[in-house]
Amino acid sequence: MDSLLQTMSSSPGNVGEQSGAHVLRLMELEPHRLVAAFATEERLAADLLACVDLVREEAGSGDELIARALSGVVSGGKRLRPLLALATAYATWIGTPGAERAADRDRAVRAGAAVELLHLASLVHDDVMDEAGVRHGVPTANVRDGNIRAVLAGDFLLARAVAVACGLGQREGMLVSETFARLCDGQARESALLFDAARTEPDYYDAITGKTAALLATACRLGALAAGAGTEAAEALTSYGHHLGLAYQLVDDLLDLTGSDERLRKPAGHDVAMGVFTLPVLYAQEEHPRLAGLLGALQPEDDGTVREVVDLVKDSSALRRTRAAVDEQTRYAVGALSGAAAGLTPAGLAMLSELVACLARRAH
Template sequence: MDALLTAAGPEAQLSRLLGTAPHRLVAGCVTTGRWESDLRACLDLLADQSAAADGLITEAVAPVVAGGKRLRPLLALATAYATWCCAPDGAAPGRPAREEVCERAVRGGAVAELLHLASLVHDDVMDEADVRHGAPTVNVREGNIRAVLAGDFLLARALAVAGDLGPREGALGCATFVRLCEGQARESATLFDPARTEDAYYEAITGKTAALLSAACRLGAMAAGVDAAAEQALADYGHHLGLAYQLVDDLLDLTGPAYRLGKPAGHDLVEGVFTLPVLHAVRERPRLAGPLAALREDAGDGAVQDVLGEVLASGGPAYARAAVAEQTRHAAGALSAAAGALTPAGHAMLSELVTCLAGRTY
């Protein structure tokens, strides 16, 4: 375990993340030094928070904390940066100083990421998942009891950091985790149900994905001290970006090669999670309802591949791509509503992030 912790520590994570397109984009809008410093501070904070427990829990959560894209810290910092990037040093009248903005955005990003990590650990228990980020899940390595405790611990640390930032941040942390639970509950209620509605699908991903990205952007806006209207507009930006991001993930689950996904195509079908392209395919081809429902009893490779082939041959993927485009338009509209609080370079950077995160190949 010591070797694993060393190999996956903050410096190793930093090196990996700095090579990815979203992180390069944000670094290019400020400076590489500024981005490395703030991202390292966030990774160090995540490591410190995950280690602030009994050794058994620390060992359990270490691989979970070591993986991932760190999109939530990225969005918290990017949103804060967008209010002053490429502007002269110093604070605008009535606004916090730059170093204070960055420090609070780092902590806000850690709040959103810890909430995310807690939800992943709990999700893996409920899904009986075996692998996360290419490593065995906590429930596989440590058992369900310790996994639940590890998830609870990460949640507690998230809320502690949020509360230290202030009462508004603390309340936002609590409300966001409630929305995560609601999203998971709505998804669980429609497993293997080919009659699942689009509204039910969007309600689930709003809680499971969009709520966290929205919270990350709001925390960045709060750190920057923007007015209430701009804060809401930036939270809306994160919400629509989160929906677009999840829609792309759901498309990739059907169309992406296994070596990129880290799992076989059609994994959501095996789990009984019928996503937007699948739901549209059922409307277009009602005969699919029977084979989809039957996956509850027979999710063997043959049955899954038959259903997957029908979905890919339908208009479902194109319908979902149109939904991605719609959400990216909404994200752009939200940015326009926040334009008064953003520098031109900051506005451009957040716009490009939408393209970068929602424009992945699918």
């Protein structure tokens, strides 16, 4: 596979040398290995490389000042959303003689790039709102170039995401546009309840449905559309992505409380410190009444109180209950695949089932 990536990234002026190294690292991750085992390493590496190159090219296609602001944004990440777009397309094609065409494979790559550009746009905006200093180990755009230029850079990525999606068709362009609206809605719901100890479980799910699940659902739907899946299969794969996204966010919220600082690349309890009270914290309040008082009095940069909150969450059944919620969303995701079974190959169905289980295993 190394020789394949070196060959593909050797053309003059191509950004592929950086992309190729990034893809090599991605191929070591468990979800990527799982999809590669189904589609072959060569196919997945080539398609991810094409997707990452397209993302880099689109991000660098604007004004020099915007391109500079975005220089660190496209350098890292797990590329989970492009992986999902490709995986759902593969699950439809591979194993069905004559089903795959070169043009459809290119559409799947472009679908993955569109959803990744949308994801990156949301990250740039999130960093501005959170006043974040580092992402993927490098300074954020808002730190390097200021909030105004960072917001413009995020808007530029959004515009390029819609443009790439519109190149696939009107429905794809509308889907990406509507998804960004849902991302904004989820972020607004979360922002409205920052440092609010009265936040409820429905409030939490409303926020992550927009912030996380909408984007993963769109990745799966775009992959299905690229593969020419029928309406029923596309809807089922969209539901699969939705529940996968909820499970994925629940796992992230667990790890924020249980992971080490080195593993997370941020202090444990970061969400609590930022005033985002996630499901484990909400569960823990039911067992520790004084937790509501701590959360209600919490101030930014109050590290001592954050540590006390994290300790109380761990000293409760909240982590176990949240893991149960992850398992529930995993079952819903796998169950949704039954609606797409007629449009998927049997091996593709098994691969997607194992993929959601693989992503959920991080919680245990």
